[in-house]
Amino acid sequence: MSRLILRGHVAAALGHHVDTDLIYPGRYLNITDREKTSEHLFELAYPDLRPRLGPGAILVAGRNFGCGSSREQAAAAMRYAGVQAVLAVSFARIFYRNAINLGLPAVVCAETARIASGDELEIDLEGGMVTNRTQGVSLASAPLDPRAVALLEAGGLAPYLKKKYAA
């Protein structure tokens, strides 16, 4: 299976305007070990959510996911918690770039309201299709830009540049 087709279960379906303070509180920004950031994911706002996130989890949200602070720990913490993709109706622009730069697929899908917690999804990142196997529906998503695909395939911007300079 190509790494650009993802399969997994939806760990949580969140609402609109989930800001980066909700995702990763400012008080933990001085933790610079990225692996440790995942311990504080959603800690203040959704304390029951963190234990449900594990390897392969998919998060779904409404509009403007990741608004607010530019802190990339919001995307990094999700990735280190095992989240394999975030689907949202729209993303705040800095979060979107951070996610791709850190190797976390961020997928724009207008119909995330048709996805519920626990649903099994198959996401074709390049083709722009989300198949909800639980509900038996296919939802269009925005195909990833080739630039984003290259970054995700490398595992993020840092490994991408490292490889580029090594070549």
Add this chain to the structure above:
Amino acid sequence: MAMTMAEKILARAAGRQQVSPDEIVVAPVDLAMSHENADLVRKTFQQIGRPTVWDPGKIVIIFDHRVPAESEKTAATHRSVREFVRAQGITHFYDVGRGGICHQVLAEQGHVRPGMVVVGTDSHTTTHGAFGAFATGIGATEMAGVWCEGALWFKAPATIRILAQGEFQAWVSAKDLILFIIGRLGADGADYRAVEFDGPAIRGLTVASRMVLTNLAMEMGAKVAFTPVDDWLLEYLRPRTAEPLERIEPDAGAVYESTLEIHLERDVAEPQVSCPHAVDQVQPVSALGSVRIDQAVLGSCTNGRLEDLEVAAALLAGRKVHPDTRLIVIPASQQIYLEALRCGYLEALVAAGAMIDPPGCGPCVGVHQGVLAAGEVCISSTNRNFVGRMGSADSQVYLASPAVVAASAIAGRIVAPSVLEEEVAACLA
């Protein structure tokens, strides 16, 4: 073809005749700013493995989020950034006691000029559109890429034009105007867009007040935001830089995605307040009812400038902070601190019972210098009121202008300054 400010700056930077919305261009970066998260940038930069940054003269590092260091962990972060700055020969570094809040320092030290492409690892980097720069926030990993490459890809944004006319009413400021606009357009109303503020009411604003507009445009998702490059701005910049200054303007006939017209007397007749827990939950102050407050905060990259301290000092002179309320004041920079000291503003504030925090972000990041306990309510001149932003997830933050913050500190509840005047008038009658 006619271009907006964003299109014009990107086209020029990318060496193209023209750029249209949604086109992706690679543009050289003229200035790359970071605060404490420079340590995260450094780690990623070193992981990539480049020996030296692309241009140590174009990187600016300013400590502001945790100054002075509130913990041993932060102290270690500060130290590792200092070592990196020294090793790389980064010329523009503002350590504890030398600068203040990054956006204020960039402005007052003349680092930003019209037409520049500026990126910062802070979302409120949009502030620098008040100086005619295409300025936007990026993450630390992306900044590590900039430190390597000196360039970045940008998707050219469509532009929303906001035209304001009329007179600012008594006690109504740029903060009230932008809160009204955010309430109208919503927290994602300008997502991925550029915003151009113009109109007679905008052109009459001080540079400090224009920075409030471009700073808070971020809270409706804007990628970049501009106020006009006019004589007033050039006068502000001239003593601050030896570099040539260019009067860059959008072309007549540039294409805007939409235009919002604001009539100040009609739309912003009184001070505005953003209610918990989203910046776009905006109401006129008179609609709030009685909201008791435990703390009032005056400061931040949004509203910690001299004119903000001046209005607070004028209201608090000869009065006292309410006994059940504490007032925290944070000058945005060392320079502002010094000026406020010389003007007597700090004396008036301290005499009224305010506590002065050192220049920096203060409690706006929820770490130190005035965080909130569960159940507490705060009125603040800062920029975000998200859950847990300034402390406990069970605290509440209301956002307002410096005048409303000062008046509320006196009243112990959220009030317009005009309420104080009425009380004085009633006593005298």
